[in-house]
Amino acid sequence: MINEIAILGAGMHPWGKWGHDFVQYGVAAAREALADANVRWQDVSFVSGGATVRCGYPGYVAGATFAQALGWQGAEVNTSYAACASGSQALAAARQKILSGACDVALVVGADTTPKGFLAPAGGYRPEDPDWVRFYLGITNPTYFALYARRRMDLYGDTQDDFAAVKVKNSLVGSKNPRARYRKCFTAEDVAASAMVADPLRLMDICATSDGGAALVVSSLEYAKKVGRGDAPRVVAISTVTPSFASSVVEMPDIATDSAAAAGVEAQSFRSTLPIKAYEEAGIGPEDIDLAEVYDLSTALELDWIEDLQLAPRGGAAALLRAGNTALGGKIPVNVSGGLACFGEAVPAQALAQVCELTWQLRGEAGDRQVDGAKVGITANQGLFGHGSSVIIKR
Amino acid sequence: MLAKPQLPAIEGWHTMTAQPHLIGSRCKACGTYFFPKQEDYCRNPHCDSTEFEEVQLSRTGHIWSYTNACYKPPAPFIASDPFAPYAIAAVYLEREKMVVLGQVAAGLTVQDLKVGMDMELVLETLHETDEDIKVTWKWGPLAL
Numbered sequence: 001m002i003n004e005i006a007i008l009g010a011g012m013h014p015w016g017k018w019g020h021d022f023v024q025y026g027v028a029a030a031r032e033a034l035a036d037a038n039v040r041w042q043d044v045s046f047v048s049g050g051a052t053v054r055c056g057y058p059g060y061v062a063g064a065t066f067a068q069a070l071g072w073q074g075a076e077v078n079t080s081y082a083a084c085a086s087g088s089q090a091l092a093a094a095r096q097k098i099l100s101g102a103c104d105v106a107l108v109v110g111a112d113t114t115p116k117g118f119l120a121p122a123g124g125y126r127p128e129d130p131d132w133v134r135f136y137l138g139i140t141n142p143t144y145f146a147l148y149a150r151r152r153m154d155l156y157g158d159t160q161d162d163f164a165a166v167k168v169k170n171s172l173v174g175s176k177n178p179r180a181r182y183r184k185c186f187t188a189e190d191v192a193a194s195a196m197v198a199d200p201l202r203l204m205d206i207c208a209t210s211d212g213g214a215a216l217v218v219s220s221l222e223y224a225k226k227v228g229r230g231d232a233p234r235v236v237a238i239s240t241v242t243p244s245f246a247s248s249v250v251e252m253p254d255i256a257t258d259s260a261a262a263a264g265v266e267a268q269s270f271r272s273t274l275p276i277k278a279y280e281e282a283g284i285g286p287e288d289i290d291l292a293e294v295y296d297l298s299t300a301l302e303l304d305w306i307e308d309l310q311l312a313p314r315g316g317a318a319a320l321l322r323a324g325n326t327a328l329g330g331k332i333p334v335n336v337s338g339g340l341a342c343f344g345e346a347v348p349a350q351a352l353a354q355v356c357e358l359t360w361q362l363r364g365e366a367g368d369r370q371v372d373g374a375k376v377g378i379t380a381n382q383g384l385f386g387h388g389s390s391v392i393i394k395r
Numbered sequence: 396m397l398a399k400p401q402l403p404a405i406e407g408w409h410t411m412t413a414q415p416h417l418i419g420s421r422c423k424a425c426g427t428y429f430f431p432k433q434e435d436y437c438r439n440p441h442c443d444s445t446e447f448e449e450v451q452l453s454r455t456g457h458i459w460s461y462t463n464a465c466y467k468p469p470a471p472f473i474a475s476d477p478f479a480p481y482a483i484a485a486v487y488l489e490r491e492k493m494v495v496l497g498q499v500a501a502g503l504t505v506q507d508l509k510v511g512m513d514m515e516l517v518l519e520t521l522h523e524t525d526e527d528i529k530v531t532w533k534w535g536p537l538a539l
């Protein structure tokens with residue numbers, strides 16, 4: 001139990017396209033988390049921020065930016081950048097600080113303001129930057145999602161109707177989430193009528209980019225007991241492992257995979273390695289999981305994640321979906337927050353938002369989205385340049 | 396008026412020959428291939444070599460997966476006007492045991508493609524400037 005910390009509070013600024021400064025979202029989320037935790041800002045001794053690279057210098061030093069906005073009070077600060085896993089790395093930094101005994105209570109915050117449309121790289125002629133290269137050659141984020149989706153169709157017999165069913169499922173439960181950006185219940189016909197973006201994925205199969213902010217107040221287990229919160233949900237595992245050479249799946253933003261030609265090297269899938277360390281660290285297995293929040297950048301990717309988390313055998317996620325077992329009320333509900341389908345991606349906040357949802361679920365406070373008897377939840381996400389995370393929360 | 400010269404969109408990434416090849420590198424110690432070319436350090440964790448040879452990669456392979464771009468990508472992509480959608484293929488090279496992405500030759504759509512289909516490297520225009528035509532590698536069906 002030496003590796004565990006308590007989650008005393010969770011907070012979020014609703015996701016949307018509000019167009020405000022990202023700091024505003026972070027502060028709102030932080031204040032909600034502090035109030036939820038019943039912790040005074042003055043009692044926080046470590047502020048761990050998830051960086052945003054789209055909001056100038058304040059975004060690069062997000063931990064300090066949030067600390068200044070809440071009012072300098074001498075706390076130490078940290079800023080983590082790990083693409084889509086930034087929030088988890090910021091949480092991991094807070095965990096280390098707490099477990100080392102250097103801090104009792106930490107505040108973890110991520111927030112972003114996103115531009116419209118595709119996320120684009122910096123300009124110039126920069127062939128040394130793989131992100132620049134792939135955009136120059138006409139390869140965008142949906143390209144990669146669509147390549148994976150097409151593989152599912154070819155290898156496992158998944159259909160576009162299956163992908164649409166993921167959107168329908170997530171929009172139904174997301175309609176009950178006041179923090180979600182998209183709260184309309186969509187039908188399979190709505191998905192089929194939306195424009196093709198990257199065959200086989202349509203506009204409604206692919207997540208948008210959003211503004212939003214999420215925050216957690218975390219503490220040592222001793223502190224939690226001291227303030228009468230010994231029963232608070234606990235972070236029992238954080239995996240932020242990097243890929244293993246040689247990768248078999250072409251990953252954003254690369255134009256090619258590693259070569260597995262060297263003797264004794266086997267090609268591996270990065271996504272599936274992320275939860276392995278989390279399960280090991282928590283000392284549990286996929287059979288112990290009550291619900292999962294996974295990074296559905298596309299509808300088809302939710303199905304990949306279900307298999308990567310070993311909640312279904314490889315190729316078996318669509319069967320789980322078709323039987324209703326990944327929906328609220330099913331055997332293993334997935335993305336009962338509504339997922340990225342209903343939120344849209346706010347990069348440095350997203351991994352924390354997943355943990356916020358699990359926190360409320362494990363406390364039995366998720367209202368119409370509540371998974372009955374939820375005791376153990378897992379998150380999973382993946383971002384650019386070998387970043388990804390999987391966090392396990394237990395109560 | 397003279398025809399514009401054809402130049403590679405990215406210098407040194409492929410040959411400009413009729414039967415084009417991507418230009419990669421191969422670690423002299425462990426045999427791992429790299430594309431784009433790697434000449435400074437081997438990324439195989441079991442190898443610390445700094446010796447590489449430039450190699451032409453296999454110019455044929457089979458489709459690992461495929462899709463298309465129905466919407467104009469943002470800069471630095473330079474789109475034709477009006478934008479013409481194009482297919483994209485991820486092609487597995489057997490000898491190199493690696494997958495390389497690229498646009499699919501003009502005129503082909505996703506309906507023409509299948510996972511496992513044999514493909515070969517071709518050169519086509521990526522965009523034009525006032526002075527020249529920038530060409531890049533694309534994947535086309537293997538000519539039998």
